[in-house]
Amino acid sequence: MKIFITGASGFVGGAATRHLVGVGHEVYAMSRSASSDAVIRALGGEPVRCDLQSVSAEHLQGCAVVIHAAAFVAAWGEVDAWERANVDGTRQMLEAARAAGVQRFIHIGTEAALVRGQDLQQVDESYPLAFDSPYPYCWTKARAEQAVREANDPAGGFVTLVLRPRFIWGPGDATLLPIILQMARAGRWTWIDKGRALTSTTYIGNLVQAIELALTAGKPGEAYFILDEGERSLRQIITAMAAAAGVSLGDKSIPGWLAAAIGASSEWLWRTFALKGEPPLTRHAAMVMTRECTLIGDKARAELGYVPPFSVEQGLQQLRDSLAG
Template sequence: MPVMIVESEEKLLVTGGTGLVGSSVIQRARTAGITTVALVRSASKASYLKEVGAEVIEADLTDKKSLDDILRGVTIVVHTAAKVGDWGSIDEYRKTNVVGFGHLLSALQEQSLIKHLIHISSLGVYEARDHYGTDETEPPHASGIDAYTLSKIESEELLKQQSIPFTILRPGFIYGPRDRTVLPRILERLKSGQFAYLGSPEQLMNNTYVEHLVDAVFLAFSNEDAIGQTYNITDVTLASKREFISTIARLAEYKEPNKVVPLPVARNLARILERLWRFLGKKQAPILSQARIKFLGLNLDFSTQKAQSELNYHPNKTFQEAMKETIDWFHQNQKIP
């Protein structure tokens, strides 16, 4: 388990502190004895961060004035805060993921103490097509993607325009204890018996256990050569969509799904539903969208060779072990629907 080496006078700031990634980074940092500030939108939901010894500060990245005092003494940053999802206007996502991030970067530059910033981006920045070993030499693809992913591309470009020392990590589908977004929705679909594979169930996922992503964060901090670099991050050993979903179903004690919707049918239905949902002004995503097809309908095999060779990134848990830990946590905390 990588441990970040920091001087006693240094301070770590983690944005998005109550999120899956942010809270996991904070726990690892506090275990290592690192002075840590958790930036959260609601302090009332962050009691467990206080329990591990983090300083919890309530602030909104979209309010630049609220950042001035918070950043005093901060020398290292992990930026995980983001508006996530697969539905909504680009302006909604830009407000936090680009404009809010810009406020943070400006404030950090003004106090001139920042030594390294780790920015959590996404493998979704690549073109929405089948991938077979795509590496970091392929540029992001800004056309034909959802608003969340486009805002991630824009946030990467914004960061590269600054003078702050940075490393960009691009994880795939992040899963693990305390997931509040995608995994709970998958569990709901499995419980209702309405889950269906989009295209071949044998295509690969870009599964990324949160603990492995945190490993990559600390490995990057410990390596000066990682400054200015971008890395794809997955579990390295990928699961097929069938293995991924069937494992969740089995561990949650639900029936394993077998329904398959042919990809051309799914694409046409997604286009119809998206047009209808936009016409009706619905705030929630339709049951099927192009973003969900990108997640569940394509082969998502991305190369992590660069992280393995340059960061010494070698995940130590199999997918089966990692998912069992995840679903065990959901059981223990009564999060299984």
């Protein structure tokens, strides 16, 4: 099958490219630079020079499936940056895909599209999208998912669906784990509410298996949580990830109310005085570390045939092996 992937130089898109090439698919991937070209070729894909603003039907000719994994996920920035990439970019991809005769559009969404700052406790896919979220990443991902699901048109030969992983981790993560390790090695790692919040997680090897299943399975226009088996506290999973790199995180912790206050005041300072770089803590980061996020994955099992091929323990062993190598 000929597949077009966005975000292939990133964590999820790169893992999907490697996996799908490995099982025999012909993968083309959006690339914006020579360095991205090299990354994509190393994964076995073929780079296509375009971006989320310029992509057109011409770039997708002959592709049966689009996997849209690109997104703006920065901890800090201008609201326009999130909206331009996550909302406008997704709409541009949908338009190009339909015009090119693509038959299936798989959007890599997120549970964050449901988040307004509340706990999510044993939530399934019927939970409403958070268009009114105070966090730009969350509401832009909600609007992106809405656009994808509204574009679903099986009668017209265009099927869309959404995969929603939560807390993606594993080999190849160049963002979350490196930040944790850097903070720990500098003596700056601090838990919030002792890391007690429960969370669902998604090992990268499980996510790429779900992406492969979604090439042919799933009900048109639907969304699916893609999860590891069980749930654990943020402290358990983050401690285990750091331990895979031989790093101990310690016990230092601050209460959630203090983290929220630091996040709000830091954002005010950075915006008011146009400070460079990122604040030490944002409201969104403080919220993520204090709120429960446990999800129900039964729908993916029933409709995609998804059963996680890797346990958390197997994923941690693969993470250890990748960091040792």
